[in-house]
Amino acid sequence: MIEHANATASGERKQPKATTAGRLALVVDDELPMQRLLQIVLTADGMRTVEATSGAEAIERAATHKPDLVLLDLGLPDSDGIEVTRRLREWMAAPILVISARGQEQDKIAVLDAGANDYLTKPFAHGELLARVHVWLRHSSRVGPDPEESVLEVGDIRMDLGRRLVWAADREVHLTPTEYKLLATLMRHRGCVLTHRQLLESTWGPRAASATQYVRVYMAQLRQKLEQNAAHPRYLLTEPGIGYRLCART
Numbered sequence: 001m002i003e004h005a006n007a008t009a010s011g012e013r014k015q016p017k018a019t020t021a022g023r024l025a026l027v028v029d030d031e032l033p034m035q036r037l038l039q040i041v042l043t044a045d046g047m048r049t050v051e052a053t054s055g056a057e058a059i060e061r062a063a064t065h066k067p068d069l070v071l072l073d074l075g076l077p078d079s080d081g082i083e084v085t086r087r088l089r090e091w092m093a094a095p096i097l098v099i100s101a102r103g104q105e106q107d108k109i110a111v112l113d114a115g116a117n118d119y120l121t122k123p124f125a126h127g128e129l130l131a132r133v134h135v136w137l138r139h140s141s142r143v144g145p146d147p148e149e150s151v152l153e154v155g156d157i158r159m160d161l162g163r164r165l166v167w168a169a170d171r172e173v174h175l176t177p178t179e180y181k182l183l184a185t186l187m188r189h190r191g192c193v194l195t196h197r198q199l200l201e202s203t204w205g206p207r208a209a210s211a212t213q214y215v216r217v218y219m220a221q222l223r224q225k226l227e228q229n230a231a232h233p234r235y236l237l238t239e240p241g242i243g244y245r246l247c248a249r250t
Contacts, residue, residue, distance in 0.1 A: 020042075020045050020046045020047050020133065020134065020137055021046040021047075022046065022047075022048065023046075023047050023048070023068040023069065023137055024047070024048045024049070024050065024065060024066075024067045024068050024069075025042050025047050025048070025049050025050075025067055025068065025069045025070070025071055025133075026049075026050055026051075026052065026058065026061055026062055026065065026067035026069070026070045026071070027039060027042070027049050027050070027051050027052070027071045028051075028052045028053075028055075028057075028058040028070065028071065028072045028073055028076070028081075028084070029051075029053070029071075029073040029099070030053040030054065030073065030075070030076055030077050031073070032053075034073070034122075035051055035053070038071055038099070038129075039051065041126050041129060041130065042071075042133070045130055045133070047133075050065050050067065053076075053077070054076050054077055054078045054079070055076045055078050055079035055080075055081070055083065055084040055087075056078055056079070058070075058072070058076075058084055058088075059084065059087055059088065062088055062092055062094075066094075067094055068094055068095075068137060068140065069094055069095050069096075069097065069133060069136060069137060069140075070088065070092075070094060070095070070096045070097065071097050071099055072084065072085065072096055072097070072098050072099070072116070073098075073099060073100055074098060074100040074102055074107065074111065075100065075101070075102070081098060081100065081111065082107075082110050082111045082114050083114075085098070085111055085114040085115050085116050086114045086115060088115070089114065089115030093140075094140065095117045095118070095136035095137070095139065095140050096115065096116045096117055096118075097116070097117060097118045097119075097120060097132060097133065097136060098111050098116045098118065098119045098120065099120045099121075099122060099124065099129075100119070100120075100121065100122060101121070101122045102121075103121045105240075105241035105242060108193075108241075108242050109195050109197075109241075109242055109243075112193055112194075112195045112198070112242065112243070113195055113197055113198065117136060117192050117193070118132055118136065118191075118192065118193055119193060119242075120132060135191040135248050136191065138191075138248075139189075139190065139191050139192075139248070150162045152184075152187040152188065152190070154187065154190050154235060154246060154247070154248055155234065155235060155247075156168055156169040156170075156235075157187070157226055157235060159183065159184065159187050161184065164180065166180070166183065166226075168225070168226045168227075169228070173225050173226060174225075175222075175225065176221075178203065178204075178218060179218055179221055179222055179225070181202075181203050182199065182203045182215075182218050182219070182222065183222055183226075185199060185202045185203060186199075186236070186244065186246040187246060189246070190246045190247075190248045191245070191246070191247070191248035192245065192246075193239050193242060193243060193244075193245045194243045194244055194245065195242055195243040196212040196215050196242075196243045197243075198243065199215050199243060199244065200212070200214060200215060203215075203218075215243075215244070219236060219238075219244060222236055223236050234247065235247050
């Protein structure tokens with residue numbers, strides 16, 4: 001097993017950010033140059049890494065090392081990354097960020113429905129990769145013994161689950177029960193890409209899994225009530241052909 005401790009570089013390196021320092025990432029990719037690139041980018045940001053080149057190796061190393069984050073390629077020699085995601089999600093709660101050359105919507109939807117938290121298409125900018133890694137590590141560090149946080153906040157939006165109250169820019173906003181339930185799902189998974197199916201099942205139940213028009217209608221209503229400019233939203237973002245994301249960085 002190859003594990004790279006956080007190395008101390010020359011004085012030119014910036015101080016690692018608190019959100020990533022010492023955290024462990026499992027990098028799953030059978031292309032060694034890409035694996036090495038991810039390793040360099042992550043360790044330069046203060047993380048440690050452990051590597052795997054196949055689905056079986058990924059599952060074994062996830063069980064052995066218990067990583068804080070998984071970076072997963074879909075095209076593995078022994079299995080598809082979608083199936084690896086399903087198997088990891090049977091017991092692991094750590095964020096899974098898929099990094100793949102496959103850019104088709106059906107691949108993105110399938111792996112997100114299988115339990116991945118995010119999807120980044122190759123080639124990608126290093127800054128975007130680190131931004132998403134930071135979001136997911138912050139999100140996972142907020143998950144404590146009580147997963148039902150009483151107050152959720154993203155930018156100008158604040159949601160008090162105990163009192164069922166919502167504010168936007170210090171203005172109390174009245175939501176219908178359905179709007180409230182949809183927003184609560186997005187707030188609990190802030191930063192995540194949620195597919196139409198995931199939002200439908202969490203808000204309306206399994207029988208509504210194919211009624212994507214429900215989500216579009218209610219997302220439009222939420223934007224009207226919460227965004228300063230509903231036509232150019234800052235928070236409630238569309239992932240074309242996939243679903244929606246509540247932006248955790250504004």
